[in-house]
Amino acid sequence: MATIVLPAPLRPFAAGRKEVDVSGTTVAEALADLMDEHPALRQHVFDEHDQLRAFVHLFVDGEELDDAAHSQMRLESGARLTLLPSIAGGCTRAWEAVTEVVVERGGC
């Protein structure tokens, strides 16, 4: 049994919980169990290719995991797996109608 710690923006999709106890012996299994328990989280944690979204960073007991190596890392019982976001954005792509109002198209 491990505990996954969620950042504030993800808690509304996990019944408001900051921490969720999960089963599984690896990081991947723990995340899968979290998604099973709170499926509304999936679209914000994983992309359409089932890869972790670029802004999701994983820390086990305070140490950040390498993205490529994280999935099969074993989790000790009682481990704390923290999901911490980075924030990014900008105007590198042409404007799209991503808001509820009409957005002017043009280069950026």
Place this chain on the structure above:
Amino acid sequence: MNEIAIPTALLAHVQRHGEQSYPNEGAGLLLGADNGGRRAVTALLPLENRREGEARRRRYEITAGDMAAGGAEAERRGLQVVGVFHSHPDHPAQPSETDRVLALPWFSYIITSIHSGRALESRSWRLLDDRSGFAEETLFADGQPAAD
């Protein structure tokens, strides 16, 4: 429509930060409280844009480490991180497709349009739960709508 309130002085600080960052994008964290979707910003945490070189003109990044530090600072003040502010140099105060792809749910995103180094307007947005786009929220500065 959701609402977010910010003191005029803090909104002016957000806009100055965008002007000082021009022609690059500037960014930081909004600290405050959330009460059932109605938000009040009571402090700012301006941050360095972690993108490098020319990329700063069209991108911004706040690292996970910055987020951890920001969260700790908010907690120390009895607040929480309720969103992010950033600037769009010479572009509208509306989310781009890049903003959508990289956005977190729940957070408020205050975007300030900076034209030729001067702040034009600030508007606030939240990602829709299905990630298909953003909904604008009413941005109040000292009780008055900050944008038309």
